[in-house]
Amino acid sequence: MCKAMEIVIKALGKEKSQEIKQLTQEYLMRTRWQISIQEYELNKNLSENEQKLQEGKWLISNIPDNTFIYVLDEKGKQYTSHEFSSALVKNQSIYKNIYFLIGGAFGLSEEVKQKANTLIAFGKMTFPHKLVRLMLVEQLYRAYSIVNGHPYHK
Numbered sequence: 001m002c003k004a005m006e007i008v009i010k011a012l013g014k015e016k017s018q019e020i021k022q023l024t025q026e027y028l029m030r031t032r033w034q035i036s037i038q039e040y041e042l043n044k045n046l047s048e049n050e051q052k053l054q055e056g057k058w059l060i061s062n063i064p065d066n067t068f069i070y071v072l073d074e075k076g077k078q079y080t081s082h083e084f085s086s087a088l089v090k091n092q093s094i095y096k097n098i099y100f101l102i103g104g105a106f107g108l109s110e111e112v113k114q115k116a117n118t119l120i121a122f123g124k125m126t127f128p129h130k131l132v133r134l135m136l137v138e139q140l141y142r143a144y145s146i147v148n149g150h151p152y153h154k
Helices: 018-030 048-060 081-094 110-115 129-147
Strands: 006-012 034-040 067-078 097-102 118-121
Touching: 006 048, 006 129, 018 129, 034 048, 034 129, 048 110, 067 110, 081 097, 081 129, 097 129
Parallel strands: 006 034, 006 097, 067 097, 067 118
Antiparallel strands: none
16 A cells, blocks of 8 residues: 555443453564554443433544544444455545544434445354454454455455
8 A cells, every 4th residue: 555544443441351462463473554543431320321322422423534434333334355455555645544434232213324435244143342353453454464465365
């Protein structure tokens, strides 16, 4: 990739598992792309609907202009690793930033889904949010490997 791509993952909940944090950091260190993870812990004393709305406000807050937004949603498009890599390269050539938004246990508000340029899914199954975050970071590293002809993907 020609220019520096800034990738931000905004995710609900703080990761507490040291093992998952360690694996996530390992993939982040392997890629030369600038990737950051922002976490948000919401007050759990809200109703399901209030929590979803509050989480949605945080997810779509402070996203700069000229940003491509992927929202992880079970009804989203499913990519192969090569298709995902190609989409990142294409979007990187047009947009300054790429954001990935990962909702909470109650799903995403319509406002978040409408803000998305693309809804993506890792399959039809439901995964724990902490694993989705790790899977996303691994797929970003895999995309980086594909783009740079690194043997990791093989």
